[in-house]
Amino acid sequence: MFTLTKSPEVADALANGRPVVALESTIITHGMPFPQNVETARAVEELIRSEGATPATIAVIEGRLHIGLTADELDTLAGSKNVAKLSRADLAACIATGGTGATTVASTMIAAHLAGIRVFATGGIGGVHRGAETTFDISADLLELAQTPVTVVAAGPKAILDLPKTLEVLETHGVPVIAVGQDAFPGFWFRDSGLKSPLRIDDPAAIARAADTRAAMGLAGGQLVVNPIPEADEIPREVMMPVIEAAQAAAADQGIAAKDVTPFLLDHIFRATDGASLTANIALVENNARLAARIALAFGSTG
Numbered sequence: 597m598f599t600l601t602k603s604p605e606v607a608d609a610l611a612n613g614r615p616v617v618a619l620e621s622t623i624i625t626h627g628m629p630f631p632q633n634v635e636t637a638r639a640v641e642e643l644i645r646s647e648g649a650t651p652a653t654i655a656v657i658e659g660r661l662h663i664g665l666t667a668d669e670l671d672t673l674a675g676s677k678n679v680a681k682l683s684r685a686d687l688a689a690c691i692a693t694g695g696t697g698a699t700t701v702a703s704t705m706i707a708a709h710l711a712g713i714r715v716f717a718t719g720g721i722g723g724v725h726r727g728a729e730t731t732f733d734i735s736a737d738l739l740e741l742a743q744t745p746v747t748v749v750a751a752g753p754k755a756i757l758d759l760p761k762t763l764e765v766l767e768t769h770g771v772p773v774i775a776v777g778q779d780a781f782p783g784f785w786f787r788d789s790g791l792k793s794p795l796r797i798d799d800p801a802a803i804a805r806a807a808d809t810r811a812a813m814g815l816a817g818g819q820l821v822v823n824p825i826p827e828a829d830e831i832p833r834e835v836m837m838p839v840i841e842a843a844q845a846a847a848a849d850q851g852i853a854a855k856d857v858t859p860f861l862l863d864h865i866f867r868a869t870d871g872a873s874l875t876a877n878i879a880l881v882e883n884n885a886r887l888a889a890r891i892a893l894a895f896g897s898t899g
């Protein structure tokens with residue numbers, strides 16, 4: 597029906613029980629412009645290797661679910677237009693019809709779990725969109741965290757979202773939200789969203805133990821680790837909020853809906869900040885990859 601197509605590097609690491617970090621591909625195809633998307637994807641993979649873990653970028657290419665991409669596959673995906681954005685709902689249909697698509701947080705978690713990978717690094721997860729009380733726009737990422745046992749390292753939900761409602765939904769579904777190094781809940785481009793994180797654990801090994809403990813207790817689902825953007829790279833909340841409001845207004849004016857909302861807002865914000873939002877995004881993804889590699893190494897030593 598389907599098989600996992602593992603890159604030689606990932607197949608070797610998994611077969612020998614070495615630490616692996618999953619990476620998504622929607623951030624490459626829909627989250628960042630070319631060529632920064634492919635440059636970032638490569639830099640993030642290299643960073644994970646330098647920490648002693650193996651990167652596994654996940655995507656569907658011509659009906660095959662790839663766990664780890666070769667350099668050529670990564671280049672082709674990053675340079676392609678009209679690649680589908682695949683969430684939980686789309687993944688199987690894309691594979692069955694021989695399609696090509698990039699995986700979101702939700703579908704990357706599914707693929708990582710199928711491959712036996714326990715930790716995954718991204719930029720920011722999806723969440724409850726502003727105005728969700730009328731649009732019902734809630735990212736599938738939240739429900740995936742509630743059911744699939746993968747630890748996801750992000751810099752928070754993107755601040756284009758309704759952060760209090762996002763935390764409420766996570767709480768309702770029993771998802772541990774763990775801040776690292778601070779009590780505040782980070783807001784992607786800035787370190788302090790003004791909300792408090794439900795949990796805080798600073799030690800990567802303890803984060804791995806918390807996942808093991810959940811599994812041992814038979815509790816379904818993953819963990820969301822929220823890792824604040826490095827201080828030197830953040831864009832202050834006062835600067836970002838008006839830009840976000842303007843982007844939201846443009847999306848509403850143009851009737852942007854469903855899966856197109858997040859890429860539209862990110863692109864609008866990129867242009868409105870003269871690229872500063874992208875520089876921050878790259879820095880936070882790299883920071884998350886480093887932490888995810890340390891958690892992967894700790895999982896290795898807990899067994």
Ligand code: PSU
Pocket residue numbers: 620622623626627628699700701702718719720721722723734735736737854855856857858862877
């Ligand atoms: N992190 C980033 N940029 C992104 C994403 C994450 O720094 O573009 C992607 C992830 O794939 C995430 C998606 O799953 O944004 C959220 O999309 P939506 O709000 O449509 O669920």
